[in-house]
Amino acid sequence: MSQERDAAESPERGAAATLECLETGRVFDQPRAEAAIRELLIAVGENPDRPGLLDTPARVARAYREVFAGLYTDPDSVLNTTFDEGHQELVLVRDIPLYSTCEHHLVSFHGVAHVGYIPGSTGRVTGLSKLARLVDLYAKRPQVQERLTSQIADAMVRKLDPRGVIVVVEAEHLCMAMRGIRKPGASTTTSAVRGLLQSSAASRAEALDLILRK
Numbered sequence: 001m002s003q004e005r006d007a008a009e010s011p012e013r014g015a016a017a018t019l020e021c022l023e024t025g026r027v028f029d030q031p032r033a034e035a036a037i038r039e040l041l042i043a044v045g046e047n048p049d050r051p052g053l054l055d056t057p058a059r060v061a062r063a064y065r066e067v068f069a070g071l072y073t074d075p076d077s078v079l080n081t082t083f084d085e086g087h088q089e090l091v092l093v094r095d096i097p098l099y100s101t102c103e104h105h106l107v108s109f110h111g112v113a114h115v116g117y118i119p120g121s122t123g124r125v126t127g128l129s130k131l132a133r134l135v136d137l138y139a140k141r142p143q144v145q146e147r148l149t150s151q152i153a154d155a156m157v158r159k160l161d162p163r164g165v166i167v168v169v170e171a172e173h174l175c176m177a178m179r180g181i182r183k184p185g186a187s188t189t190t191s192a193v194r195g196l197l198q199s200s201a202a203s204r205a206e207a208l209d210l211i212l213r214k
């Protein structure tokens, strides 16, 4: 396990490590995050010095470090375990649980991802857990569902050189449920298809049939 992934998944050990955002080069700053949460509590009219809230800034900062752990890990390091299986048909992992954070409101959207690919001509496949790790990594960033979906698909294209990729994400956005338009239960489906699964209607229909079969 790489040090950066180790740190992101384990808040205790992460305290000693430097977590650097791959996009901005900025490091996770626990004191700054704590100060911001304390300031937010004051801004909403709360008293951050009352006993129930005393530990909240540090706790929330640690929680954000965990929720945004995907900012600090290179997605291309995830799909590095591959096997020569000579498998040339669809590989599909369905119903991968997903918790992400809407970048507009910083509240959760959650649901499932279905991730499938047709291996390249060598039939080289990746470990199944690595597909779930890839979903997790991109989910643990400030996101919009469309970008999350296509980022997963594009990382698979980059690393696996597959003949086709399909990613479908089904999620409920709490920003549409607990506030605003208040439509709990409304579900958003996004898809990203690449290669043969885009160009061949028959291949895509077969994959979608397997994905949507309950």
Ligand SMILES: Nc1nc2c(ncn2[C@@H]2O[C@H](COP(=O)(O)OP(=O)(O)OP(=O)(O)O)[C@@H](O)[C@H]2O)c(=O)[nH]1
Pocket: 102, 103, 104, 143, 144, 145, 146, 173, 175, 176, 180, 181
């Ligand atoms: N396309 C897309 N929109 C999203 C996603 N997550 C949240 N949104 C939307 O982002 C939009 C932000 O709209 P704004 O008008 O700037 O924000 P707002 O005033 O809080 O909007 P309401 O949620 O309608 O109250 C809202 O329509 C959200 O539903 C996402 O993953 N994809």
Ligand SMILES: [Zn+2]
Pocket: 102, 103, 104, 105, 106, 107, 173, 175, 176
């Ligand atoms: Zn939102």
